[in-house]
Amino acid sequence: MSKKTPAYLSLEADRVTVRLSRPTECNGVQVDTISLRAPTVRDIRAAQATAGDDDEQRELNLFASLGEVSSKDLEGMALKDYSRLQTGYFRLVQDDEL
Structure with missing residues (x-):
C-alpha cells in the first residue's frame, strides 16, 4: 500500500513541484511554487563538498541547486514550506517499489 501524495x-x-502555503521570494520574484528536479550523483557530491560535515547546509545547498x-x-x-520541500524531495527520490 503506497502513501497518498499530499495535495501540495x-x-x-x-521533477516535483511544491505548492507553498504562502508566497516567498526566490531570485527576486514572489513565487507560490518551487520545483525541484531529480538529483544526480554529481549534485549530491557537489552539495557535500561545499557543506563539509554540516548536514543542514548540505541539504540547503542541494535543494537550492535542484x-x-x-x-x-x-x-x-x-x-512549513521548507518541510513541504523536504517531503517533495524524498517522494522524488524514493524507489518506486516502496
Missing part, C-alpha cells in the same frame, strides 16, 4: 505536491518522474534558487532564499521560507 505534483510529482513527475524527473530548485535553481539561492540557499538564502530557502532560509527565508516559512518552516
